[in-house]
Amino acid sequence: MSKPRLTREQIAARAALELPDGAYVNLGWGIPNLIAAYVPADVTIYFHCETGILGMGPRAKPGEEDFDLVDAMKVPVTLIPGAAYFSQVDAHVMTRGGHLDICILGGLQVSEKGDLANWRVPGARGAGGIGGAMDISVGAQRLIVTMEHTAKDGSPKIVQTCSYPLTAIECVNTVITDLAVIDVTPEGLALREVAPGFTPEEVQTLTGAPLHYRGSIPSMALRT
Amino acid sequence: MSKPRLTREQIAARAALELPDGAYVNLGWGIPNLIAAYVPADVTIYFHCETGILGMGPRAKPGEEDFDLVDAMKVPVTLIPGAAYFSQVDAHVMTRGGHLDICILGGLQVSEKGDLANWRVPGARGAGGIGGAMDISVGAQRLIVTMEHTAKDGSPKIVQTCSYPLTAIECVNTVITDLAVIDVTPEGLALREVAPGFTPEEVQTLTGAPLHYRGSIPSMALRT
Amino acid sequence: MAHKNKIYQSPDAAVADIPDRATILFGGFGGAGFPNNLIQALARRGVRQLKIISNNCGTGDGEAGILFKNRQVRSVIAAFPGPGAKYFQEQFDAGEIELELVPQGILCERMRAFGAGIPAFYSPVGVGTEVARGKEERTIRGRRYILEEALGGDFAFIRAQQADALGNLVFRKAARNFNPVMATAAKTTIVEVEEIVPVGSLDPERIVTPSIFVDRIVRAQGLRYV
């Protein structure tokens, strides 16, 4: 399997296509954090941040940073017109209360039922940390996970049952990887798109749970 | 018993003496609504209102009313310096959460255990209404009830067990009436003061539960 | 998908899809902050069998009173229906309307729970009273509590001072009251406002209800107090 897969930036670019104009969206750490840069200029997304911001704009320019206006990774950011500040409590009224249209998180494992594991690698040193991922996962109207399709050792990250500590059960709607776009449906995992140059059968081989697909599967839509 | 009892204004004046400088206080309907006028000029009380005000001042002067700045009885009021606005939710975080130092409510009946009935007369027409009284009663750090000592038919309003629908159980700390100041203690009702011209024995006769008192009981302190 | 336009041209347009039997939350308290234009539009629309959640039940024809006068309401959850709620009281005394009386702070808190994704919570309010009837009681750390369930609606009708076109809201003085929490607790929140201002003109620190909680915006046409 030495064929080139999508880069992390290409995964982010594909995920950006899932965001409709006007949506309220939370982006997690890792690949999700690359997505905002790929939102087209004619689309306005109201990015939510657990730090108490709705309408978060791009990273602040050097020399213009305000360290009271930061994202959850301490990065100084900006506001877009129509933004609002609020407390951490209200930030999570939005997450848990089901008010965010779309949330996109990174993943370590996703099961065929849509369970997500993304906060801790078993056996890792240190205490780990949950952060806002559990609140976001249970509350999102639509939860998308972006991640590499397989782990560094080649093992599938899309599995029948997660072996890593769970973030939330039955929460994932769509997985976007460097090989495919896959929807979690009541009937199981539905293969929606494959990376350019890959066949559904090749993707199935690298997936730890059965993929449903029929007929020709389109290539992942990517802007140039 | 034709000796003059205290007027409603005198009950209010006596109750005002229970309010220490700087206290956060909610006043209910009826006699409590007369109390603010008797707070001495050198004492500042931060009055809380369920309409979302902390630091409510006197009634607005004629011609200066703002009907967005009202108390729970729709009366246009004013603010004192340092006042704040907030939502009804936060108004009741303050009541139920135990943040108010003193609340003073009207009463229909108070039991010797400190149960309060103040929202409904049995058999009255109409739906009745609870309003904020239950939230206030359970949350107040100190709950004072001001009321006439006896009902219109002469029956005691301070009783062993309330026969009227309850507002809250074991919530009242002190009752101030037109005949006495009585504290609810773990040992029962303790007579603290009697109205001028009345003896403890006379007050006991008009009270439906035993009063504890020893030695001479002072007259109710009243400003002239 | 086109960026959703939240601004409606009239109160009637903003309530045009509300069906019979809808559950609707109404903001307002103490005469301030009532969505009177939306209520009047709903009266004109003539839908029936409504379930309404509101602190009170109107004063005469005013506030929600007109809906009772028109016999559009089958069921009410309220803290203080009010002696001035003439039409409600008549129908209540005649046994024609259902009422659930809820302590005011618990009315707020149940809606707040709904908006916050909390299905139920334990409460000290109403323990040992009529309010506790039929509710689970539980002792936690030595004190008695009852279980209260989240409360939401199909629609919320609220009133604010200003909105921008996205639906960010600021309120005025004690007219804030129930309005912000109701915005979080309905599938569709409709706000009437004194003024619609350009996006970006509201101070982000001053916004009380962020736009995410607002679905429809309409300019109030008078009826601030009724």
Next chain:
Amino acid sequence: MAHKNKIYQSPDAAVADIPDRATILFGGFGGAGFPNNLIQALARRGVRQLKIISNNCGTGDGEAGILFKNRQVRSVIAAFPGPGAKYFQEQFDAGEIELELVPQGILCERMRAFGAGIPAFYSPVGVGTEVARGKEERTIRGRRYILEEALGGDFAFIRAQQADALGNLVFRKAARNFNPVMATAAKTTIVEVEEIVPVGSLDPERIVTPSIFVDRIVRAQGLRYV
């Protein structure tokens, strides 16, 4: 009774009565809004066996890090201790410190419940995960929830932009974060502020934390970000 003076002359004076084994809430998130002056004063005071409730566990010596470096903490409730929490992580790996990991929104909500007089609530967050371990699970209207308990402290250390002498507070941008809720959830709330302004100079519509939730006020002496 004299009107209580809430203003303290130094962070050290504001924390002078905090005993060993106190439970303390610390505001701050993402580097913003940390009560660094109060934390440093507590480090100087040298009390031990503290239980702290905070989103994270400091970065190096910064934020709450100094308290771990000085081995003043026996127990932590946090959402994301953080890879930069060097001293905490060392003591955690050595089994010298207790940790309860809590999802961030539930950490907030448990403190909000405490401040609001709610002893416990059902939550959808963490169902079927490690977080649910040992907690009551209950199905409500067909969905699984776990019971979460209110969480409060003896003291809250928070940071705000401005206070008046009564303790009304306004915050700045995302430095608001955990600070307002923590003010409601402790027996004694101590705030450090950039500026103390005259009573009456804060806009009543702009106040985020009303004075009722604040017990002690001290001017921050730098250390806005550490």
